[in-house]
Amino acid sequence: MSSIHPTAIINPGAVLDGSVEVGAYSIIGPNVVIGAGTKIGPHVVIDGHTTIGRDNVFYQFSSIGAAPQDKKYKGEPTRLEIGDRNTIREFCTFNVGTAQDVGVTRLGNDNWIMAYVHLAHDCQIGNNTIFANNAQLAGHVHVGDWVILGGFSNVHQFCQIGAHAMVGMSTSLTQDVPPFVILSGNPAAAHGINTEGLKRRGFSPAQISAVRNAYKIIYKSNLTLEEAKASLAEAENNSPEAASYLRMIREFLNGTTRGIVR
Structure with missing residues (x-):
């Protein structure tokens, strides 16, 4: 003692x-x-x-x-x-x-x-x-593995933040953040994927490319969320090396209750 x-x-x-x-x-x-x-x-x-x-x-x-x-x-x-x-x-x-x-x-x-x-x-x-x-x-609030929250960031009750996401300083979240996404601002807005973090954690170039493509499907393709999920399911079949990460994104979208920052 x-x-x-x-x-x-x-x-x-x-x-x-x-x-x-x-x-x-x-x-x-x-x-x-x-x-x-x-x-x-x-x-x-x-x-x-x-x-x-x-x-x-x-x-x-x-x-x-x-x-x-x-x-x-x-x-x-x-x-x-x-x-x-x-x-x-x-x-x-x-x-x-x-x-x-x-x-x-x-x-x-x-x-x-x-x-x-x-x-x-x-x-x-x-x-x-x-x-x-x-x-x-x-x-x-639910926060996945490897998430980074910047200083003075605030998260509304019942929000979910997916694995490997990164939230900029002084950001206020009122909706869910999909895995791998970087966002910041008020209102919060998405700004790509956490490429540098994924490199540091040993993701291969092919895996990072597949995650970046998933981001484009969700945020750059003008698809509805349901259409984006269908497109992600197709991408899983075409990207076996990154299939588990694409599935993680799709399952997160299926489970969101507050909608995603989009």
Whole structure:
């Protein structure tokens, strides 16, 4: 227990691996579970039914696992689940879920979360994302793997952001963002695909070309969304190397509930 600062307050009900570090004046609630190698900085509050995995780093002054900012919340034992190897910078606020949704807010693995980021109730965040300073997510938002949110970007409740998408700084989203798309502005507008990001992640030239063609089908061909989905299905058959990525785009379009930024 030498890694627990003497001024920290750890509820006896909390379960911390013996390798967890807790900084000065931090508070850990009774229903918290924290995995090996995780470091909690000073003045961090972790409460609620919160489970945190291995090798995470929480910087000072964050509030993790507090009750959702939802008037319908009546104290139900909803949860927050955080995976492994995430970096959570200063002044972040992550809330537990609500009974009106799946009851859990989730943050996956290997995410880089900068200062003042808010994850509201029932958000579902994938892996390897980057949220820049002051990115703000309302309730029920779903974010895929490898997504980048620029600083001061805002996401309306129930929006979905597909894998590998990139949202520019100070953008306000009120509709869904398909996978791979770069967008920015108010109102938000699409500006192509995240080519540089795909290169860094090992996508082949043929795969990137197929994704770029899919973007043209959706945004440049004057097709209706239903016509675009049919065209994407045809492209899957003609591009076996990129078929899984084209299918990802088409399935995202099938699942959108708010319509896409277009």
